[in-house]
Amino acid sequence: MQYQAEVTIELKSGMLDPEGTTIKRALEHLGYETESVKTAKKYAIILQAGSIHDARETVEEMCQKLISNPIIHNYSISLRELQ
Amino acid sequence: MSIGIIQFGGSNCDLDVLHVLKDVLGVDAELVWYKEEDLKRFDGIVVPGGFSYGDYLRAGSIAARTPIMASIKALADEGKPVIGICNGFQILTESGLLEGALTTNIYPKFRCEPTFLRVETTDTPFTSKFSKGDVLSIPIAHMEGNFYADEFTLSMLEGNEQVAFRYVNRDGKATDEANPNGSLENIAGIVSAKKNVLGMMPHPERASEEALGSRDGLKIFESMVEYISSQ
Numbered sequence: 001m002q003y004q005a006e007v008t009i010e011l012k013s014g015m016l017d018p019e020g021t022t023i024k025r026a027l028e029h030l031g032y033e034t035e036s037v038k039t040a041k042k043y044a045i046i047l048q049a050g051s052i053h054d055a056r057e058t059v060e061e062m063c064q065k066l067i068s069n070p071i072i073h074n075y076s077i078s079l080r081e082l083q
Numbered sequence: 084m085s086i087g088i089i090q091f092g093g094s095n096c097d098l099d100v101l102h103v104l105k106d107v108l109g110v111d112a113e114l115v116w117y118k119e120e121d122l123k124r125f126d127g128i129v130v131p132g133g134f135s136y137g138d139y140l141r142a143g144s145i146a147a148r149t150p151i152m153a154s155i156k157a158l159a160d161e162g163k164p165v166i167g168i169c170n171g172f173q174i175l176t177e178s179g180l181l182e183g184a185l186t187t188n189i190y191p192k193f194r195c196e197p198t199f200l201r202v203e204t205t206d207t208p209f210t211s212k213f214s215k216g217d218v219l220s221i222p223i224a225h226m227e228g229n230f231y232a233d234e235f236t237l238s239m240l241e242g243n244e245q246v247a248f249r250y251v252n253r254d255g256k257a258t259d260e261a262n263p264n265g266s267l268e269n270i271a272g273i274v275s276a277k278k279n280v281l282g283m284m285p286h287p288e289r290a291s292e293e294a295l296g297s298r299d300g301l302k303i304f305e306s307m308v309e310y311i312s313s314q
Contacts, residue, residue, distance in 0.1 A: 011186075015186070015231070016186070016189060016229070016265065018187050018188065018189055018190065018191040018229075018265075019187060019191055022191055065148075066140070066144065066148060067140070069141060069144070069177065069184055071183065071184040071231070071232070071233070072184045072186055072231060
């Protein structure tokens with residue numbers, strides 16, 4: 001089966017997000033007041049796996065070994081089967 | 084004695100390090116393309132700066148997953164000295180050879196300028212020729228140099244005297260103004276628990292000749308060479 005995983009990588013809470021802070025300031029220049037702006041990265045991965053469970057396990061491993069840095073990041077995965 | 088300088092796609096301080104080791108210090112040094120896996124002939128390794136793999140994903144993350152890293156780890160496990168400079172420091176943290184992580188500068192800008200560093204310990208193969216508290220002038224050139232570690236790791240680094248260099252002002256004070264990137268505790272460089280792996284964001288190879296305005300970085304390489312000779 002073919003699956004598509006969307007992986008979102010975010011900085012752990014409490015960590016500085018200088019890019020988010022800069023965007024927040026730029027929004028203020030445009031007249032928008034915000035409580036906070038946080039940045040995240042999203043990766044779309046298409047893979048073959050025996051089941052959605054196997055696909056999740058594989059993508060979890062990818063996140064732990066490469067896509068995120070566990071010292072500074074949290075990650076979340078959303079999976080769907082491709083027709 | 085021979086020192087290997089690792090080249091990844093996008094390394095760009097490799098030739099500067101080679102020049103300092105060979106021409107300034109007269110040491111046998113050699114460039115090593117990252118596809119080589121046998122590093123046994125080397126007594127020490129330098130992972131130079133640059134933008135390996137375009138800083139894709141995270142600075143240093145791709146280079147850290149290449150097979151040569153296992154050989155560098157094996158060499159470090161034998162107690163041989165390994166220095167990672169700038170992108171090299173990022174690669175060493177990404178590969179787990181050093182603690183912590185290097186994240187985007189607190190003001191997210193590429194900063195290329197001279198900085199002052201204070202020598203925090205002389206009990207490493209890279210700082211033995213300094214005196215504790217020496218203030219050095221060595222430039223930085225990076226956008227992801229903001230050193231981060233969780234509280235436990237940070238207290239361990241401080242407790243074990245693994246902080247090698249801190250950003251300071253001209254008078255040797257570790258102030259916020261002297262911190263160019265937001266690094267915790269003004270940390271500019273750390274060593275491994277066994278002290279034979281050093282990572283630092285500033286570029287000692289750019290401060291190793293009078294013509295460049297400072298020779299303060301040279302002693303780092305001299306210390307490393309002296310350490311290798313004494314083994």
